[in-house]
Amino acid sequence: MPLTRPTLAELNSRSQADVVTRLAGATPALPRSILGSLVSALAGVLHGLFGFHVEQSKQDVPYTATGIDLERWASIWSVTRKQPTTSSGAAAASGASGIAIPAGTRVRSDAGAVYETTSLVTTAGGAAELSLVAIAAGAAGNQVAGAVLSWVNAPSGLAATVTVGAGGLGGGADLESDDGLRARMLQRIQAPGHGGSADDYRTWALDVAPITRAWVFPLYDGPGSVRVYVANDAHDGPTLASAGDVAAVQSYIDARKPVTVLKEDPSNPGTYINGFEAVAPIAAPVNYVLSIVPDTAENRAAVEAALAELYYRDAVPEGAVSHNKSLVAIGSAGIDDFTLTAPTSTPTADAGEILTLGTVTWP
Structure with missing residues (x-):
């Protein structure tokens, strides 16, 4: 039976009734009476105690626990909260040739994210490729390819900005939320390890810090093969995860998968190679054209939110x-009421792609 917290007024009324029952002639309901003040104070204490017990009762079971209590529950199944990670990647600098850019030289984004170079590089032919890592951990450090960053302490002779490379700056993730930790814990409880089952691969992929969603395709390339598509919902780019995210998943699962996950090398029949592959699906936006009644900004936002939730929940790679x-x-x-002009049929993703919500046009 769930514990229900009475309101302060209900507790005050009950306490007054108890005093009247036990003390003949008592009038605790009278204004400014001593008994009334004591009853009100007692009701306040009881209200606080009820609040504590209601909140504590949520921590008594894993599916409603929060914070440190949730972490304690999750630790029973060896599930730990994923810690923040820093983003990293390459960027291009330009300027005069022969300019040394020391390790630790900093750049920043317009939003305030700061990065530093990890090694000494020297411009050649008026350009240099920088290896950058974010100073602070978190998803705010992720940048799309082509993003422009400004020098914080640039050596003289360089252009004022650098450009993020084709792979973007990725791998940054915030501290895992209670909802994320709880979902992984329940997944582990409901689908314990089975020596390399599809559930195992999904669990392993979600154990990697930036990864928020994963889809497992056994026998993708024939016997002995497994493909896992992964997504980092903090990543902004043409794919749902960065190359660094994918590499982290590949390395993590390679160390845990069964040794029998081997497929025949198509270029060398009779030779077997690693059959596991982690892949970031390519976003395939689906654009909508519709009119609604009544046509208000609030209703438009509600429709777009409903469609975004549909694609987040139902879209799967190649589905x-x-x-x-x-x-x-x-x-x-x-x-x-509404009229949907496009799409007119069920969209389907091509190989390596996943459907995402594109633009919504309101004619």
Whole structure:
């Protein structure tokens, strides 16, 4: 039976009734009476105690526990909270040739994220490739390819900005939330290790700090092969995770997968190679054209949020998102009527892709 916390008024009324029952002639309800003041103080104490016990009761079971109590529950199944990680990657600098850029030279984004070079480089032919790492851990350090960063303490002779390379700056992740930790803990409880089952691969992928979603495709390239698509929802780019994220998953699972995960090398029949592959799916945006009634900014935002939730929940690599579910999602946004012009059928992702919500046009 769930513990229900009475209101302060209810506790005050109960306490007054108890005093009247036990003390003949008592009038605790009278204004400014001594008994009334004592009853009110007692009700306040009881209200606080009820609040403590209601909150404590949530910590008594793993599926409602929070904070340190959730971490204690998760530790029973060897699940620990994922710690923040720093983003890193390459960027291009330009300027006069022969300019030395020492390790520790800093650049920053317009949003205030600061990075430093990890090694000494010297410009040649008017350019140099920098290896950057964020000073502070967290998803705020991730940058898309082509992002422009400004020098904090640039050596003279260099252009005022540097450009993030094709791979972006990735791998940054915030401290795992209670919801994320709880989901992984429940996954471990409900699907314990089975020596390399599909659930094992999903669990292993989600153990890697930046990864928030994972999809497992056994026998993707035939017998002895497993492909795991991974997503880092903090990553902003054409794929759902950075190259660094994918490499981290590949390394982590390679150290844990069964030794029998081997596939035949198509270029050398009779020879077997690693059959496991971690991949970041390529985003395949699906654009919508629709009109709604009533057409307000609030209703537009509600429709876009409903469609975004649909794609986050239902989209899988190389899979489809039901057209009928799109209609249901739009209709559930609290509008009176709508007309969907596009898409007109169920979209399906190509190999290596995953459907995402594109732009919504309101004619």
